[in-house]
Amino acid sequence: MTETTTAPAVSGADAAGEVDVRIEEDATPIVRLLGRTLRDSARTGHALAALRKPTATVAIRSHDTPQAATITFGSGVVEVAGGVLVDPDATLTVDLNARFAPAAAPEGDADLAADVLLALAPPIPDWQAAAEHFWTAARAVPGIPDVLIAVTEGADGIEQVVLGEGTTHYLIAGAPETLAGVFSGTDDMLAVLSSGALGLQGTLSQLSVLIGASWKVRYDV
Amino acid sequence: MSELTLPDNGVDARSSSVSAAEAASNGARAVRLEATNLEGSFLGKTVAPKKFASGAESGFAFADLLFGLDLGNAPAFGFAYPDWRGHLDDVFFHPDVSTQIEWEPGLDAVIGDYWLKDGTPVPLCPRNLTRKLTDRLASLGFTATVAVEIEATVFEESIQEARARGYRGLTPLGGSAGTAYHLAKSKDWYGYMNAVADRLDAVGIEWEAWSDEDAAGQIEINLAPGDPVKVCDSWARTRQIMREVAFERGHTVTFMAKPTEGYGQASHINISLQRDGANVFYAEEGPSEAMRHAVGGLLATIEGNTSIVLPQITSYRRLVDLSGPPVTASWGISNKTTAIRAVCGHPSYSRLEYRVPGADANLYLALAGVLAGVIAGLERKIEPPDPVSEMAWCMPPGVGVERLPDTITKAAAALEADPILRELLGAEFVDYWVGSRRWEWMQFHTAGGDPFAELSEWESARYFELP
Numbered sequence: 121m122t123e124t125t126t127a128p129a130v131s132g133a134d135a136a137g138e139v140d141v142r143i144e145e146d147a148t149p150i151v152r153l154l155g156r157t158l159r160d161s162a163r164t165g166h167a168l169a170a171l172r173k174p175t176a177t178v179a180i181r182s183h184d185t186p187q188a189a190t191i192t193f194g195s196g197v198v199e200v201a202g203g204v205l206v207d208p209d210a211t212l213t214v215d216l217n218a219r220f221a222p223a224a225a226p227e228g229d230a231d232l233a234a235d236v237l238l239a240l241a242p243p244i245p246d247w248q249a250a251a252e253h254f255w256t257a258a259r260a261v262p263g264i265p266d267v268l269i270a271v272t273e274g275a276d277g278i279e280q281v282v283l284g285e286g287t288t289h290y291l292i293a294g295a296p297e298t299l300a301g302v303f304s305g306t307d308d309m310l311a312v313l314s315s316g317a318l319g320l321q322g323t324l325s326q327l328s329v330l331i332g333a334s335w336k337v338r339y340d341v
Numbered sequence: 342m343s344e345l346t347l348p349d350n351g352v353d354a355r356s357s358s359v360s361a362a363e364a365a366s367n368g369a370r371a372v373r374l375e376a377t378n379l380e381g382s383f384l385g386k387t388v389a390p391k392k393f394a395s396g397a398e399s400g401f402a403f404a405d406l407l408f409g410l411d412l413g414n415a416p417a418f419g420f421a422y423p424d425w426r427g428h429l430d431d432v433f434f435h436p437d438v439s440t441q442i443e444w445e446p447g448l449d450a451v452i453g454d455y456w457l458k459d460g461t462p463v464p465l466c467p468r469n470l471t472r473k474l475t476d477r478l479a480s481l482g483f484t485a486t487v488a489v490e491i492e493a494t495v496f497e498e499s500i501q502e503a504r505a506r507g508y509r510g511l512t513p514l515g516g517s518a519g520t521a522y523h524l525a526k527s528k529d530w531y532g533y534m535n536a537v538a539d540r541l542d543a544v545g546i547e548w549e550a551w552s553d554e555d556a557a558g559q560i561e562i563n564l565a566p567g568d569p570v571k572v573c574d575s576w577a578r579t580r581q582i583m584r585e586v587a588f589e590r591g592h593t594v595t596f597m598a599k600p601t602e603g604y605g606q607a608s609h610i611n612i613s614l615q616r617d618g619a620n621v622f623y624a625e626e627g628p629s630e631a632m633r634h635a636v637g638g639l640l641a642t643i644e645g646n647t648s649i650v651l652p653q654i655t656s657y658r659r660l661v662d663l664s665g666p667p668v669t670a671s672w673g674i675s676n677k678t679t680a681i682r683a684v685c686g687h688p689s690y691s692r693l694e695y696r697v698p699g700a701d702a703n704l705y706l707a708l709a710g711v712l713a714g715v716i717a718g719l720e721r722k723i724e725p726p727d728p729v730s731e732m733a734w735c736m737p738p739g740v741g742v743e744r745l746p747d748t749i750t751k752a753a754a755a756l757e758a759d760p761i762l763r764e765l766l767g768a769e770f771v772d773y774w775v776g777s778r779r780w781e782w783m784q785f786h787t788a789g790g791d792p793f794a795e796l797s798e799w800e801s802a803r804y805f806e807l808p
Contacts, residue, residue, distance in 0.1 A: 146748055146750055146751055148786050148792060149783060149786045149787055150786065185786075185787065185788065185789050185790075186789065186790070186791035186792075186793070186794070186797065187786060187787070188793075202792065202793075203792070203793050216787075262420075262421050262772070263420070263421025263422075310418065323427075323428070324422070324426075324427070324428050324429075325421060325422035325426060327418065328416075328417075328418040328419060328420060328421065328422055329419075329420065329421050331418040331419050332418070332419035332420050332776070332779075335419060335783070341779075
């Protein structure tokens with residue numbers, strides 16, 4: 121992909137929490153992931169001071185792939201663009217599949233780096249709320265099963281949330297924090313599945329569709 | 342819309358009916374079954390003569406994963422699968438015995454296509470799609486004559502050496518002179534090209550010309566024009582021969598859209614239409630009405646078709662102004678800077694050249710897309726805009742000529758939204774293809790590709806040997 125970084129920025133769905141998070145047109149997954157995460161922070165009122173910085177530029181780099189993006193703060197407007205084409209005030213090298221965990225010491229302005237890491241860690245809803253959020257985003261995806269059943273073992277034994285109605289069912293089981301991470305888009309469904317932390321009951325085609333749906337909540341595609 | 346189905350009377354309506362006698366492999370030790378997957382990789386398996394004879398009518402089982410794996414051998418996820426894709430269930434290869442040839446002493450080869458258990462064609466099968474569109478064109482009273490230019494780059498190193506180097510930093514065969522049509526090539530270059538031509542002759546593939554192309558090590562081979570399915574079959578086999586000859590001679594060949602940071606490589610499609618033996622694209626003065634309508638249909642579908650003819654991440658790195666490939670949704674008469682070049686004024690040679698496809702396109706699918714555009718234009722009498730008479734590169738915004746989608750995601754979105762291609766190619770194919778392109782995009786970005794490199798290592802590893 122050779123996306124331009126000079127294309128007009130696409131405005132966020134709304135100026136969440138009086139912070140407008142924008143991503144460029146035809147954005148890459150890392151740009152979408154950052155944009156969605158920052159928007160979640162703004163919507164929940166998390167790290168608003170960091171999001172409202174008057175001016176600052178921060179580079180985010182993946183620790184194990186060439187993925188990179190630049191976040192530009194400007195008094196309530198946050199723009200995310202692919203690549204690092206400017207000299208940033210701070211650079212963070214993070215694990216994109218571990219909730220932006222730093223993989224190296226930040227470069228540049230340490231306080232700014234800490235603020236951005238905070239902004240990239242919005243509160244994760246509990247697993248039931250996350251499942252409902254996931255279902256809201258996923259239920260219109262072509263091929264999605266009629267019913268999603270999320271199952272976990274809590275303090276009081278087996279608990280489940282049943283979302284939707286109909287004849288085709290898909291069951292996802294895991295620890296509460298695992299389900300919350302996947303359903304909220306915080307964690308990558310395929311990566312979590314590969315780790316063995318999720319149990320599934322359904323067809324291969326349904327799994328494929330659910331992974332597409334997980335991209336909606338994680339990358340807002 | 343023409344559909345291929347097995348009639349109730351038991352007469353097989355597939356590519357070519359077979360009998361057990363015809364299925365005999367004429368003394369060969371083995372028969373190789375051949376077909377492309379969606380990506381254009383030439384896949385198959387080799388069966389014993391007895392097995393071939395017993396399966397020629399019932400078909401040969403292949404796992405449906407051949408339509409489900411990406412070029413990194415991972416299952417493509419993120420979209421709904423059609424009902425026939427179960428849990429690695431079988432689809433059935435049916436040989437078209439009219440394509441059976443002696444590939445080499447002791448080995449026959451036969452091309453076929455994929456069918457479902459219920460006797461209907463696999464809608465994703467590239468060869469089925471080409472035939473479906475060819476039949477639909479025939480229902481309008483037209484036959485198409487097509488030709489393809491095969492571009493590739495040949496390197497001195499063996500495939501083992503190329504693999505060890507990650508397919509980078511290789512030495513162009515024949516020297517580094519970067520001018521097209523260069524005749525003073527070293528003997529190893531001529532040795533390779535002559536060996537390829539000899540093999541084409543041996544298996545009965547008619548070629549018209551071969552030459553040095555723009556980039557160092559780059560070559561072009563022109564196959565003889567013909568029926569769409571037959572030309573696609575020849576295309577697939579020619580690429581196989583080019584690979585086998587390279588392997589045998591200790592060299593390497595690639596059909597990547599851009600194997601180095603230099604020039605890209607294309608797969609231009611030439612097409613003319615005949616009715617009652619006459620070329621209906623011919624008119625004494627400029628393009629005929631049929632040619633105009635064909636251009637109109639091709640332009641109406643060009644954005645969506647871009648996804649099909651530029652299938653991979655690297656495909657889009659070709660789209661650079663002034664470097665050869667078209668970058669705009671445009672047509673012109675004798676204008677090779679446009680996407681569709683009209684060649685007019687000759688009773689035999691009047692034709693359209695569709696210049697968008699990369700060398701990495703699956704010709705069966707690319708041709709199906711082109712035929713869909715032509716059919717739409719003819720059926721709907723779509724008039725094109727005025728031809729572009731200026732250079733169609735570096736055009737400023739606002740002059741009425743749009744740029745082609747320049748990323749895999751933009752092109753996929755255009756295909757998803759194209760009602761004409763959805764109708765003519767089928768919703769199942771369009772949705773599956775779009776989903777698989779989004780998977781490719783996600784894999785590129787999250788598994789090691791670099792959008793800011795001229796050509797990333799991930800692309801070399803993924804696309805050099807396949808498709």
